[in-house]
Amino acid sequence: MEIPRRYHAPKMFANLTHKVVKSHGRYYNLIMSNNPIPSDAELARLHSRRQLPAPAPAYLPTGLNSPLTVNKELYSKIQSAPRVLEKSFTLPIRSGQAWTAPAGSIIRISTPEGPQVGDLNIWNQHSPSERFWASRTRQLHSTHLTTHDRLWSCLPYMRPLLTIISDSLSWYGTDNNGGRVHDLLGTRCDPYINHLLSGGQSYDYHCHSNLVRAVKDFGVEEKDVHDVINLFQVTGLDEKGRYCMSASPAEKGDSIEFFAEVDVLMALSTCPGGDLSLWGFGAESEKEMEKCCRPLKVEVFRLGDSAFLEREGWKPAEVAGYKGNHGLAVEP
Numbered sequence: 001m002e003i004p005r006r007y008h009a010p011k012m013f014a015n016l017t018h019k020v021v022k023s024h025g026r027y028y029n030l031i032m033s034n035n036p037i038p039s040d041a042e043l044a045r046l047h048s049r050r051q052l053p054a055p056a057p058a059y060l061p062t063g064l065n066s067p068l069t070v071n072k073e074l075y076s077k078i079q080s081a082p083r084v085l086e087k088s089f090t091l092p093i094r095s096g097q098a099w100t101a102p103a104g105s106i107i108r109i110s111t112p113e114g115p116q117v118g119d120l121n122i123w124n125q126h127s128p129s130e131r132f133w134a135s136r137t138r139q140l141h142s143t144h145l146t147t148h149d150r151l152w153s154c155l156p157y158m159r160p161l162l163t164i165i166s167d168s169l170s171w172y173g174t175d176n177n178g179g180r181v182h183d184l185l186g187t188r189c190d191p192y193i194n195h196l197l198s199g200g201q202s203y204d205y206h207c208h209s210n211l212v213r214a215v216k217d218f219g220v221e222e223k224d225v226h227d228v229i230n231l232f233q234v235t236g237l238d239e240k241g242r243y244c245m246s247a248s249p250a251e252k253g254d255s256i257e258f259f260a261e262v263d264v265l266m267a268l269s270t271c272p273g274g275d276l277s278l279w280g281f282g283a284e285s286e287k288e289m290e291k292c293c294r295p296l297k298v299e300v301f302r303l304g305d306s307a308f309l310e311r312e313g314w315k316p317a318e319v320a321g322y323k324g325n326h327g328l329a330v331e332p
């Protein structure tokens with residue numbers, strides 16, 4: 001079949017298997033996956049789908065009073081207001097630690113010695129059943145978070161637990177592979193998938209295990225450890241929609257800061273994959289990856305002026321007002 005030049009595979013797909021087919025007088029350049037070659041009827045459906053206009057983001061704020069509209073002026077003021085250090089610790093490589101932070105405080109997580117990924121969990125300090133909901137946060141904001149995005153809690157609570165007030169990597173944007181930083185696409189590494197993928201090996205210092213040990217003394221159990229935000233981690237999807245990771249772009253002194261919208265319990269793991277430049281599964285990889293592992297630093301501050309937030313009209317976030325009837329009949 002003679003293929004007109006304009007239907008040749010785009011350069012970016014040159015290294016992938018592709019096939020040009022002709023259907024209903026049109027040429028289609030198909031990037032091959034594991035799926036069989038489409039039939040004529042399927043190609044006709046594909047063609048009709050291709051006429052769709054670009055959709056708008058599904059959860060854009062609808063106005064100034066939308067809960068998704070962050071008062072940027074207020075959060076900039078909070079970020080630059082004088083603050084007092086309340087607690088500080090450095091988390092060694094391949095470990096986990098939990099801490100509490102009251103509503104109205106600022107939590108800063110930084111890379112004191114260079115690039116390192118940190119897996120973060122968040123709960124309501126007083127009720128671990130209210131915890132960070134990564135997938136809803138991804139829908140409300142983006143697959144990767146930055147300044148003025150919020151970290152929302154699960155049902156039946158649905159309120160912001162934290163708001164990001166600064167991010168020294170906000171310049172990163174989208175790299176040449178479509179990767180972005182501070183990942184909500186993936187989750188924590190864990191010993192169960194490692195056991196499966198490494199042919200039966202056991203390793204006890206994956207992020208999931210580090211988080212389990214970290215929160216044990218706070219009365220939080222393994223089942224309460226949840227999908228994380230992967231701080232300082234670059235991820236994206238490849239041309240087939242598969243999850244991909246690149247080395248962290250963080251340098252010594254990079255940081256991200258959160259403002260606590262409620263009293264929170266937080267737990268952080270220094271990922272055993274370090275900055276992810278040597279990622280792999282199995283004992284050999286674990287040894288190799290230690291070369292790119294570094295500590296993370298956590299600091300919790302209170303604002304120096306204790307009346308500042310009240311004066312600015314800020315209040316702790318409230319749970320969503322839905323009564324929770326779900327259409328169930330009420331007994332007389």
Ligand SMILES: [Zn+2]
Pocket residue numbers: 119188189206207208270271272273
């Ligand atoms: Zn990890």
